[in-house]
Amino acid sequence: MERSVIHNLIAALPVAVVAVDHEARVSAANVAASALLGENLTDRPFVTVLRHPVVVQAVDAVLDPAHVSLPVPDPTLAAVGSGGYRNRVIISARGRDIPAEVTVSALPDRIGALVVIEDSSGIEEAEQQRRDFVANVSHELRTPLTAMIGFIETLRGPARDDAAARDRFLSIMETEAARMNRLVMDLLSLSRVESEERRRPAEAVDLTMIIGAVVATLTPHAEAHNVNISLIGAENEALVTGDPDQLTQVFHNLVENAVKYGGSGGEVRLELSRIRHEPALRGPAIAVAVIDRGEGIDEMHLPRLTERFYRVDNHRSRQQGGTGLGLAIVKHIIGRHRGRLRIESVKGQGSRFTVILPAKRDRR
Known part of the structure; x- marks a missing residue:
């Protein structure tokens, strides 16, 4: 497969793709790869473009499967297709650490390899937002629930026959229940608005x-x-x-x-x-x-x-x-x-x- 053909193919892809020749030098890179890893990538050794040992070893194993073996077991590594590998790694790019899924696969006739880099920082951020959201909702509900449980225990025990305490506690419980109801209604409203936003x-x-x-x-x-x-x-x-x-x-x-x-x-x-x-x-x-x-x-x-x-x-x-x-x-x-x-x-x-x-x- 000619270099120009590879370049034209990867240029149309929306994710970062780097083509490596049989000597592990970059033969082509698309715009997304340049934006992520820097300009002037071609003709450089791949190890200088993406300095991650597992990814570099995966490239070496794809280029020369008979003589290069990968660390086993490797929790970040999964075999894909025929002689390819997928890795979930943290890469350093543009001065920051980025969680990414990197797939290395062989080009036809073992003339080189394709390295596809999918930035998964958005997924990681969404997952962190989900965790924060659950934690916040739990905290907002736990506070009034804890207060209400305490009042119920008191009303069943020491304040069983205390009319003044009963009225005061019931008033506070009513306020806390109303606050929880507002929170639930706002959560439902937020969910509905987000589902219709597009x-x-x-x-x-x-x-x-x-x-x-x-x-x-x-x-x-x-x-x-x-x-x-x-x-x-x-x-x-x-x-x-x-x-x-x-x-x-x-x-x-x-x-x-x-x-x-x-x-x-x-x-x-x-x-x-x-x-x-x-x-x-x-x-x-x-x-x-x-x-x-x-x-x-x-x-x-x-x-x-x-x-x-x-x-x-x-x-x-x-x-x-x-x-x-x-x-x-x-x-x-x-x-x-x-x-x-x-x-x-x-x-x-x-x-x-x-x-x-x-x-x-x-x-x-």
Whole structure:
């Protein structure tokens, strides 16, 4: 097989592929391999391109199976096809360690070998996120469950005939049960939003109606906290393509958070504006800013606010009934609508959460 033919074949592959000749020198490498391992790979000894002993030995064994043997047993090694090997290894590339699956297989007539390198760091990260998620959910449920079990044992024992203690404990148990119920509902909501994230909504929605309904719903709650909610710029229709229930959830969450955590400023303001051309969305857009004059958020927390279970103040958030999932749900819903969420805050000066959605265009 000619070198040019090999080069053309591997150039079309989306993963990193390196072709090695019978002398274990690189004869061809595709763009993905250059991006991963560096430029100018051809005509170099393979051992200088990918310095991993197991992979190098696998290449040697494929090139000369009669005289090269591999360490046995090797937990990273698996035989594939006729005289090929697959290895799960950590490789050093571009100054960092990358988990990868490397497959070494022979070219026809033993004229060389193909080395395919599949970066599995995304899989590793997803698995770590799954483990972290399970650990966080377990922790969030364990705390109220432990408290409730303790109260039940007390009510069955020392406080069996103590009416005052019984009422106090039952009140706390009711609060903890409600918090667990909110957590379960938010988990279900997050799962549903993630499952629909790749399906764009198709319904025409008027944001002024959505926001007006949210303000009307939360006004009694705000008044109970001595907070005034005002709405600016909602006099005219503001159409987007969206899911009305999910958009209601977004603004309900943002306004409720503003009242809870920024209500010390006594005011929460919603500003709706129309943008003729939003560069991030490449077209006209509608922006809704939820602004409070509360304590604000330290700049160091802003990049992580939409992470699951991330809280600026764990104790205060739990006291307020927060589950730590609200902004993660908001982020996914806005992502489904191909929008953007901008968070700005200055400690001591309040916060601004701005939702930017593509405006619905007339099809005339």
